[in-house]
Structures are given as structure tokens and as C-alpha cells.
Amino acid sequence: EIVLTQSPGTLSLSPGERATLSCRASQSVSSNYVAWYQQKPGQAPRLLIYRASSRITGIPDRFSGSGSGTHFTLTISRLEPEDFAVYYCQHYDNSPPLTFGGGTKVEI
């Protein structure tokens, strides 16, 4: 089973700053199967990035994903007030389960 470890657990930043969120896999994975989600309090997660670096239509270009192998990164270039949320990475494998990282909370 592939384990995804996200760091840091909490990121305390101010609007306008850059956020860099890390997701490390316990073994090398295909970037085709790595996604990132945003979750705000009381809401379902929302897909932001798929295939490690492709943005979903409508997601602002301040969000970008990168990485390969065992290390993937979600970057928010300039934080807007609505970006303060919890972010999860996720990996798909042919063998169950689909796995999520533990999440990174981006707070003011």
C-alpha cells in the first residue's frame, strides 16, 4: 500500500504570500495518478489539480502542481482570502486502496 505524507500539517501565512505544500509517496508513483483537492469547512473536497500538474477548468492559475516519483508539490503563488482551507493529495493505484494524504491546513 502506498502511503502519502503531506507536510507541513499547518501552514500559517498571510494573503499575498506564496504557499508551498508537499506530498511525499512511500514509493515511486506515476504522476498521471496524483491529484490535489481543496476542502473548506463544511464543504466537500473540490478537485484542483489532476495528473500532478493539470488544473481543472475554472481553477485560478495561481494554483499549480508539480513533481514526479515520490515528491509532489502544490503551489499557490499569491494567497487570496478564499484560499485558506485544507488541501489533500491523492493517488490512484490499480491495487486498492485509493489513498489520500493527511492534509495540509493553510491558515492565516
Added chain:
Amino acid sequence: QVHLQESGPGLVKPSETLSLTCTVSGGSISSFCLNWIRQPPEKGLEWIGYICDSGRTNYNPSLRSRVTISVDMSESQSSLKLRSVTAADTAVYYCAKWSVQEWAFDIWGQGTMVTASS
């Protein structure tokens, strides 16, 4: 645009069976894999399992012995049953559509909170 809506009891007694339904509208439930995911209070996301193609299922090994996911094509609904619940099964339960284009969950229901308590 596909829309998903979870429904079911918000309270289940320990040792009993949790039963939830996900109703699909705006698209055909047979055209994608329907997943169930849960989130305990203040914790992260846990994949439960999926159903595809009118019946092909796959479950999280940690829950496999207690979980059944089924689909009713005529009602455009998926059902989740989780047997012998304990307090550890208290969570928000989501259904989500798997996209084979994005290899990710592109559409989620709003979620339903289930508490396992006597």
C-alpha cells in the same frame, strides 16, 4: 452536469448496520465508477470503495469484511452498507464520481454526517 446527493439516517446504534444512498442526477450512473469516501470529525479522507459497470466493486481492505456497495440502475442510486458499526465509524460520508479522464474524483456529493452512538 452530474449531481450527487447522499441520504440516510444520521444516527446508527453500535453493532448495527449503516445504510446510505447516493442519488445521481444529470447523467447516467452506469457511465462512471461511483465511490464512497468518509471523513471522521476533524480528520482526513478515507476511501471506502467503488462500484462500476453495473456491479464491479472494489473495497478498502481495512473495511472489506464489513462493506457492501451496490447500485440500482432503475433508480439511479448507489447504496452503501457498513455492518457492525462502532464509534470509529462516525464520519461524514461522501459519494464521489471517478473521472477516467482526470484519474481523480471530479464531482462530490455534499456529504452526510453519520454518528454511531447508543
